[in-house]
Amino acid sequence: MKRYMVDANRSVAFDTLDEAKAFAKHNFPAIILERTEADGKPSWREVLRFDWHWNEARGEPVIELW
Helix, strand or coil: CCCEEEECCCEEEECCHHHHHHHHCCCCCEEEEEEEEECCEEEEEEEEEEEEEEECCCCEEEEEEC
């Protein structure tokens, strides 16, 4: 079973976070989820988003992983 899932205009599974990030950057907006197991049951948790957000350091809205 793949460890990461990118939920964008379509959902695609990946073995590594780097693969998931690369895919997400070409499929705006996207959410990267990581597969975890709690009490022997699989679940997904959000790791990153590739979407608009306010970048405090730049003082402007940007599209990036956050």
